[in-house]
Amino acid sequence: MxxxxxxxxxAAGKQILTGVNLEVKAGEVHAIMGPNGSGxxxxxxxxxxxxxxxxxxxxxxxxxxxxxxxxxxxxxREGVFLAFQYPVEIPGVNNVYLLKAGLNxxxxxxxxxxxxxxxxLALVREKMKLMQMSExxxxxxxxxGFSGGEKKRNEILQMAVLEPALALLDETDSGLDxxxxxxxxxxxxxxxxxxxxxxxxxxxxxxxxxxxPDHVHVLSGGKILKSGxxxxxxxxxxxxxxxxxxxxxxx
Amino acid sequence: xxxxxxxxxxxxxxxxxxxxxxxxxxDGLTSLRRAALEHFxxxxxxxxxxxxxxxxxxxxxxxRNFVPAEAGPVAPDESQWIANTGARIVLVNGxxxxxxxxxxPQPPGVTVVTLSRWIANQPxxxxxxxxxxxxxxxxxxxxxxxxxFLEDGVxxxxxxxVALDQPIYVIHQWTGGTASLPMSHPxxxxxxxxxxxxxxxxxxxxAHDVETFTNAVVTLDLGSGAHVHHYRLQxxxxxxxxxxxxxxxxxxxxRYTSHDIALGASISRVNITAQLQGQGADASLRGxxxxxxxxxxxxxxxxxxIAARTTSNEEYRGVADGKGRGVFNGKVIxxxxxxxxxxxxxxRNLLLSPTxxxxxxxxxxxxxxxxxxxxxxxxxxLDTASLFYLRSRGISEVEARxxxxxxxxxxxxxxxxxxxxxxxxxxxxxxRFARIVEAAGVSP
Numbered sequence: 235m236x237x238x239x240x241x242x243x244x245a246a247g248k249q250i251l252t253g254v255n256l257e258v259k260a261g262e263v264h265a266i267m268g269p270n271g272s273g274x275x276x277x278x279x280x281x282x283x284x285x286x287x288x289x290x291x292x293x294x295x296x297x298x299x300x301x302x303x304x305x306x307x308x309x310x311r312e313g314v315f316l317a318f319q320y321p322v323e324i325p326g327v328n329n330v331y332l333l334k335a336g337l338n339x340x341x342x343x344x345x346x347x348x349x350x351x352x353x354x355l356a357l358v359r360e361k362m363k364l365m366q367m368s369e370x371x372x373x374x375x376x377x378x379g380f381s382g383g384e385k386k387r388n389e390i391l392q393m394a395v396l397e398p399a400l401a402l403l404d405e406t407d408s409g410l411d412x413x414x415x416x417x418x419x420x421x422x423x424x425x426x427x428x429x430x431x432x433x434x435x436x437x438x439x440x441x442x443x444x445x446x447p448d449h450v451h452v453l454s455g456g457k458i459l460k461s462g463x464x465x466x467x468x469x470x471x472x473x474x475x476x477x478x479x480x481x482x483x484x485x
Numbered sequence: 486x487x488x489x490x491x492x493x494x495x496x497x498x499x500x501x502x503x504x505x506x507x508x509x510x511x512d513g514l515t516s517l518r519r520a521a522l523e524h525f526x527x528x529x530x531x532x533x534x535x536x537x538x539x540x541x542x543x544x545x546x547x548x549r550n551f552v553p554a555e556a557g558p559v560a561p562d563e564s565q566w567i568a569n570t571g572a573r574i575v576l577v578n579g580x581x582x583x584x585x586x587x588x589x590p591q592p593p594g595v596t597v598v599t600l601s602r603w604i605a606n607q608p609x610x611x612x613x614x615x616x617x618x619x620x621x622x623x624x625x626x627x628x629x630x631x632x633x634f635l636e637d638g639v640x641x642x643x644x645x646x647v648a649l650d651q652p653i654y655v656i657h658q659w660t661g662g663t664a665s666l667p668m669s670h671p672x673x674x675x676x677x678x679x680x681x682x683x684x685x686x687x688x689x690x691x692a693h694d695v696e697t698f699t700n701a702v703v704t705l706d707l708g709s710g711a712h713v714h715h716y717r718l719q720x721x722x723x724x725x726x727x728x729x730x731x732x733x734x735x736x737x738x739x740r741y742t743s744h745d746i747a748l749g750a751s752i753s754r755v756n757i758t759a760q761l762q763g764q765g766a767d768a769s770l771r772g773x774x775x776x777x778x779x780x781x782x783x784x785x786x787x788x789x790x791i792a793a794r795t796t797s798n799e800e801y802r803g804v805a806d807g808k809g810r811g812v813f814n815g816k817v818i819x820x821x822x823x824x825x826x827x828x829x830x831x832x833r834n835l836l837l838s839p840t841x842x843x844x845x846x847x848x849x850x851x852x853x854x855x856x857x858x859x860x861x862x863x864x865x866x867l868d869t870a871s872l873f874y875l876r877s878r879g880i881s882e883v884e885a886r887x888x889x890x891x892x893x894x895x896x897x898x899x900x901x902x903x904x905x906x907x908x909x910x911x912x913x914x915x916x917r918f919a920r921i922v923e924a925a926g927v928s929p
Contacts, residue, residue: 282877285869310879322874326892326899336878343879375892376874392878 235260235431236281236301236400241292243273243280243456250276252456253292258400261428265442265467266435268453269475274435275319277453278404282316283309296400310336311343313399317389317406324376329388332376333358333395340396361394364424366417382409390421401425403434407441419444439471452478496547497526503552504633513612514604521624521632528626540812540844541754541783546726551698553634554578554667559660561585565690565720569905571651572597574639577658579669579699581637594644597653600672601637614640618674618704619732625756627728631670631702638672641685645678645708652684652714652903657699659692659722668698675704677711677739684714684903689729691722691749698726705731707739709763715743716906720913721750723778729755737763737792744901745772746910747782748917758787761795772801773897775914776809776841777921783812788828790819790856796827802897803834803864804890805841806921813845815860821852830860835867835893837921886922891915 236258243251250273258264268274280287281294283306294301301309324332338348349357362369365387377385386406393401403422407415422432422445434441442450442464450466451458454475459482460466470478504522508515530547531538557578563585566573574597575585581599604611615632624632641653657671677683689699699721707713713733721727727750733741747753759768774782788797803811813832834843847860867889875885894914901907 284873305882306873306876307879307881307885310877316877318874318877322868322870324871324874324889324892326895327875327888332875332878332880335880335884339879339881396878 235297236433237293237295239293239295241277241294242290243276244288244290245276245286249290250287250456251280254453254456254458256451256458258431258433260399260431262449263426263432263445263447264434264449264451265447266433266451266453266458267437267439267467267470270437272454273456274437274453275404278316278402278433278435281309281402282306282314307339310396310398311340313340315393315396315398315401317386317393317401317403319405319408321377321380321385321389323378323380325378327376329374329376330358330372333392336392337395358395361391364394365391365421367391383411383414386410386418387414387421390418394421394425397425399430401430401432403432403436405435405437407436407438415441415444439467442467454479454482496530499550500630500633501526507553510608512608514608517612517616518633521629524624524629525626525633528629531626537785537814540810541752541781543752546698546752549666549696549698551666551668553636554580554669554697556580556582557660557662559662561658561660562690566656567654567686567688567905567909570654570686571649573654573656574599575656575658576637576669576671577660578667579637579657579671581639592647592649594647594678595649596640596642598640599637600635600639603640604636614674615672618676618706622732622758625730627700628702628730631672631700631730634668634670635672635702636670638674640674641683642676643678643681643683643711646680647678648682649684652686652716652906654686655688657687657689657701659690659695659697659699659725661692661695666696666698668700670700670702673701673703675713676706677708677713679708680710681708682712684716686716686718686906687729688718688720689727689749690720691725693722694724695722696724697722700728701730703729703731705733705741707733707735707741707766709737709739711736711739713739713741714902715741716901716903717743717745717755718906718910719747719749719753719755721753723749723751723780725750727753729753731755731757733757733759733768735759735761735763735766735768735795738765739763740767740769742769743771744897744906745770745784746897747772747774747784748913750780750782752781752783754783754785756785756787758789759797760789760791761797762791764792764794766792766795768797770797770799770801771897771900772813773803773894774801774811774813775804775894775917776811777806777917779808781810781812785814785816787816787818790817790823790826790828793823794825795823797829799830800897801832802893803832803843803845804837804893805834805843806837808838808840810841811843813843814848815846816848816850817858817860819851819853819856819858823853824855826853826856826858828856828858832860832862833893834862834864835890836864837867837890883922887918890918890921894918
């Protein structure tokens with residue numbers, strides 16, 4: 235589904251990614267771990283189309299298309315979704331309006347009919363139940379006045395409604411207490427399917443107790459230094475990241 | 486001084502000639518007019534040397550040979566009017582048209598008088614009435630010009646304790662087909678009795694591509710405990726000049742709320758002065774100006790806390806595109822002895838193009854020591870993080886931009902209590918912002 239080859243990216247003249255290689259297949263859940271400043275969030279945001287990065291070498295191919303050539307909204311309509319580390323508050327733009335406009339833009343792109351207000355509300359209500367969110371959130375401004383945990387739930391709610399093929403979760407566990415983490419993880423797990431891939435960027439192993447990855451990668455210094463299965467995450471939890479760096483340096 | 490005199494002389498002569506050919510009576514109103522004319526001629530059109538006119542240049546207005554407008558043969562375009570309002574008073578090219586007006590059944594205690602009819606019958610009484618309404622307020626040159634040439638408008642009186650459910654809607658509509666360069670100096674006088682409730686809508690509508698000059702004066706006198714909502718919608722022709730003056734006096738515990746929306750005109754200047762004269766009075770001034778193309782839209786507010794324990798809250802938003810220019814100058818004055826004042830002011834502005842400009846200037850003059858006054862002003866562009874967030878959910882760039890601009894304007898429109906006015910403006914702005922972002926050439 236997603237194939238990243240030798241990706242080099244800089245921002246404001248500073249090299250952030252220095253040759254990332256990653257293969258993600260449908261049905262897989264990947265976790266990208268790494269110390270702060272390793273380039274994890276850059277990778278997630280770049281794949282979703284955030285401006286301000288320069289790709290100096292390499293490619294990212296998504297379902298056979300050059301992902302990096304697409305506008306952010308085109309990526310979304312092709313099935314890419316980014317759950318933001320810091321969801322933006324947009325007073326004056328209604329939460330439910332954003333969801334409906336986004337969903338219908340995506341459905342239109344897929345050649346599906348747009349949902350009317352009733353069909354849409356029924357769908358959203360069902361997903362809100364899953365995320366244990368009160369309906370009062372719907373008619374508020376996008377993320378306006380939401381607590382940290384509410385914002386993260388709202389991200390996963392959006393993901394549940396938009397049903398992406400490739401979900402990128404950027405530090406979705408940060409700022410969540412254990413109950414909120416469980417709800418968010420249940421939301422994500424409910425979306426696991428053989429047609430969908432999930433790439434989680436996270437600093438801590440904690441999230442992986444709830445969302446079990448098939449593959450774990452260590453991103454450090456702008457490169458993936460080591461890949462393994464979920465046991466690698468546990469080892470990182472115990473030993474930190476330095477041994478991976480040393481191992482890579484020795485190789 | 487001689488430079489000023491030389492510059493204004495031709496315009497002054499023109500206005501004197503116009504006046505002499507038009508107003509020859511011996512009545513009290515003519516005397517009032519003549520005194521106002523002399524004040525206008527002595528003072529002249531404001532220039533940018535005047536601090537209050539620093540950003541707005543009226544030379545183009547001054548150079549045009551505007552003449553008092555005639556009623557005109559062309560039927561107005563009613564599609565631009567707000568539906569579902571209460572009593573409607575329609576001025577076409579500055580002249581009241583009873584056939585287009587609809588005096589909805591008014592409860593007892595509401596008096597609406599057309600000034601032209603009153604002037605024709607009792608000019609001395611009108612003169613006394615106008616003098617009383619303006620008492621204590623030194624007129625500006627443009628207000629004096631209004632008094633000198635005023636021919637029509639409306640006087641509205643709400644008796645003590647009377648509450649109107651529906652607003653009183655005053656339309657000032659230009660049509661084509663009049664003499665070239667028509668001008669109008671309408672007057673609206675509102676007296677809201679003690680504990681009365683009323684909403685007034687002033688709506689200025691231009692005729693497409695016609696060069697016009699509107700110089701309106703509105704005075705609102707709020708008795709103790711009165712609540713007045715004042716909507717001011719300016720949609721003049723893009724070739725039009727618009728000057729609007731609102732003078733508001735607030736007695737004890739009265740409440741004044743204004744929504745001042747400037748969308749049209751080539752050059753527009755609105756002055757709103759609110760004098761909080763009685764304890765417990767509260768003024769909320771909200772406004773939105775959206776210059777586009779080469780429009781120049783200027784708003785000046787002046788809130789005078791004269792009595793103690795008075796409050797004011799101002800929120801103005803500007804959105805400028807193209808080579809549009811917006812100006813907001815909000816002055817708050819707290820007079821000596823006016824203690825326990827709470828005054829807030831916020832001016833936020835959005836620039837949509839590199840050639841657009843907004844000048845915002847909060848001014849505080851405080852002569853008391855126990856007061857709480859705050860102000861803030863920001864000018865910036867659309868937030869890129871918000872744009873990216875919306876687009877990452879599948880929303881096109883065009884729509885994302887339009888959504889964010891609308892959201893910005895909504896912080897003002899959302900506070901409009903009268904739904905037909907709010908809906909009307911939201912529809913107009915929806916269309917306008919869609920045009921703005923499409924014209925920007927952003928790929929859909």
